[in-house]
Amino acid sequence: MSLELVVFAIASGLAIVSALAMVVVKTPVKSVISLVLTFFALAVLSILLSAPFIAALQVIVYAGAILVLFLFVVMLLNLTQEAEGHDERPIQKLLGLVTVVALGGLLLGVTLKAGAPPVPAAGGPIGNVTDEIPILGRLLFSDHLLAFEALSVLLLLAAVGALILSKRRFD
Amino acid sequence: MSDATFTIVAAIVKILLIWAIALAALLPNLVWAERRGAGMIQDRPGPNRVGPFGLFQAVADVIKLFMKEDVTPTYVDKLLYNLAPWITMMPALVTFAVIPFGAPLDVTLGGVTRHVPLIIADVNIGILYIFAFSSLGIYGIVLAGWASNNKYSMMGGLRASAQIISYELSMGFAAASTFLVAGSLRLPAVVEWQQSHVWNVVPQFFGFLIFLIAVFAETNRLPFDLAEAEAELVAGFHTEYSAFKFGMFFMGEYANIIAASGLVVTSTSAAGRSRGSPSPASGEPSRRSPSSSRRRSRSSPSSSGSAGRSPASGTTSSWTWAGRSSSRSPSST
Numbered sequence: 127m128s129l130e131l132v133v134f135a136i137a138s139g140l141a142i143v144s145a146l147a148m149v150v151v152k153t154p155v156k157s158v159i160s161l162v163l164t165f166f167a168l169a170v171l172s173i174l175l176s177a178p179f180i181a182a183l184q185v186i187v188y189a190g191a192i193l194v195l196f197l198f199v200v201m202l203l204n205l206t207q208e209a210e211g212h213d214e215r216p217i218q219k220l221l222g223l224v225t226v227v228a229l230g231g232l233l234l235g236v237t238l239k240a241g242a243p244p245v246p247a248a249g250g251p252i253g254n255v256t257d258e259i260p261i262l263g264r265l266l267f268s269d270h271l272l273a274f275e276a277l278s279v280l281l282l283l284a285a286v287g288a289l290i291l292s293k294r295r296f297d
Numbered sequence: 298m299s300d301a302t303f304t305i306v307a308a309i310v311k312i313l314l315i316w317a318i319a320l321a322a323l324l325p326n327l328v329w330a331e332r333r334g335a336g337m338i339q340d341r342p343g344p345n346r347v348g349p350f351g352l353f354q355a356v357a358d359v360i361k362l363f364m365k366e367d368v369t370p371t372y373v374d375k376l377l378y379n380l381a382p383w384i385t386m387m388p389a390l391v392t393f394a395v396i397p398f399g400a401p402l403d404v405t406l407g408g409v410t411r412h413v414p415l416i417i418a419d420v421n422i423g424i425l426y427i428f429a430f431s432s433l434g435i436y437g438i439v440l441a442g443w444a445s446n447n448k449y450s451m452m453g454g455l456r457a458s459a460q461i462i463s464y465e466l467s468m469g470f471a472a473a474s475t476f477l478v479a480g481s482l483r484l485p486a487v488v489e490w491q492q493s494h495v496w497n498v499v500p501q502f503f504g505f506l507i508f509l510i511a512v513f514a515e516t517n518r519l520p521f522d523l524a525e526a527e528a529e530l531v532a533g534f535h536t537e538y539s540a541f542k543f544g545m546f547f548m549g550e551y552a553n554i555i556a557a558s559g560l561v562v563t564s565t566s567a568a569g570r571s572r573g574s575p576s577p578a579s580g581e582p583s584r585r586s587p588s589s590s591r592r593r594s595r596s597s598p599s600s601s602g603s604a605g606r607s608p609a610s611g612t613t614s615s616w617t618w619a620g621r622s623s624s625r626s627p628s629s630t
Contacts, residue, residue, distance in 0.1 A: 153374075155377070155440075155443055156377070159377070159436070159440070162433075162436065166433075169429075178420060178421065178422045179422055179425070182422045182425035182426060182428075182429050183425070185429035185430075185432070185433065186425060186428050186429045186432055189429075189432070189433060190428070190429060190432025190433060190435075190465075191432065191462065191465075194432070194435060194436075194439070194458055194461075194462055195462070197436075197439055197458065198439075198455065198458050198459065198462075201439070201442075201443055201451065201454065201455060202455065258421075259421070259422070259482060260480075
């Protein structure tokens with residue numbers, strides 16, 4: 127058993143367990159912490175796939191920024207009383223089960239159908255590279271420029287939209 | 298000794314060395330300097346009883362913190378309350394891994410000379426690694442505030458998170474400019490670029506200022522100590538902590554300062570330049586950084602290459618970053 131396999135087993139196990147805990151745990155603050163753990167484990171998996179840049183971005187953007195805001199809001203609203211579980215309708219569980227089975231079946235089917243991913247030959251455009259970030263930047267600003275710009279416009283729209291929604295009345 | 302064993306032993310020695318320097322040498326002096334400085338500003342002596350000029354005050358404090366009773370309040374969230382100090386401490390210690398603390402060293406052991414880069418892990422995402430872990434450190438403060446089940450702690454935690462989120466952006470952009478110029482996210486590459494061109498603190502003086510201010514805010518130093526705010530919040534997020542756990546918050550905070558200073562020094566000045574050049578960055582807190590060990594070792598007489606692996610002992614390497622391409626750390630991927 128190689129070291130890589132051991133790390134993979136630990137990281138993926140942690141990811142699954144903490145993702146489950148995120149859903150199951152009653153306290154919202156602990157849910158957020160479990161989600162942080164999940165993202166951290168996913169970052170370790172990215173490192174195993176020799177994509178440290180993606181791993182770092184995962185931790186910085188999700189674990190470091192977005193979830194801190196989640197935690198901030200959860201703490202600010204002090205949602206500790208959610209544990210009582212009010213307003214639960216029987217159809218909720220049924221709908222949840224249907225969604226889980228459908229999504230899980232879809233994922234399982236796709237995973238089983240798709241074979242092993244193609245491994246780029248060493249010395250190819252991506253193979254044998256120690257510094258992936260310049261390549262990523264070049265690709266973003268040449269081949270995928272349109273998608274990149276469209277995404278940034280989308281982000282801008284989201285930010286403006288949030289601003290307008292939260293500030294209904296303009297003087 | 299085979300190459301693999303040597304690499305592992307060298308890595309362990311480097312890790313222990315950095316932690317020893319940071320925690321046992323820099324941290325107590327930093328605490329002392331801050332307390333004596335605050336004393337001077339407030340027209341009082343400050344700690345001046347333990348040892349010469351009160352220099353051993355930190356040692357006495359640590360012993361006191363270890364001896365005290367560890368009180369856990371009844372209505373705290375036990376899991377998160379106990380976890381929070383560790384979450385604060387861990388990122389600070391892990392961050393030291395990517396900060397270079399010296400030029401590569403040639404070590405001769407048993408007739409074989411090996412090249413040892415004085416950085417624990419020369420990863421190609423160095424700066425992102427630092428930001429990733431420093432952004433995780435805030436969870437310790439926020440969770441401490443929440444788990445304590447105390448409104449003052451809660452306010453402190455909220456303030457800390459708001460402050461760190463807002464200053465992280467300016468710190469990131471200020472740091473990014475230095476790395477854009479160097480064309481690499483590796484800290485050694487940035488130092489190398491500055492050595493061959495100009496210190497970043499000169500052309501990017503305002504970036505340096507923003508960086509410095511953001512670091513003050515990120516590490517909760519005055520005048521950005523909203524998270525503690527003794528006047529309003531008792532002690533902020535660590536109101537309910539005592540003894541060893543309080544000590545861990547304290548040490549984590551100062552370890553963070555040391556790591557951040559290391560980042561400031563390496564990204565805005567070519568620490569390791571030849572002697573005799575004028576120092577454009579005189580106002581910099583370089584005294585606190587890991588690079589100070591390098592400055593000290595420069596003046597020590599150069600002995601033969603078998604002098605050992607410690608950078609504080611004599612070195613035979615020339616003070617350049619050259620040869621790094623052949624000496625990439627094996628843990629760089």
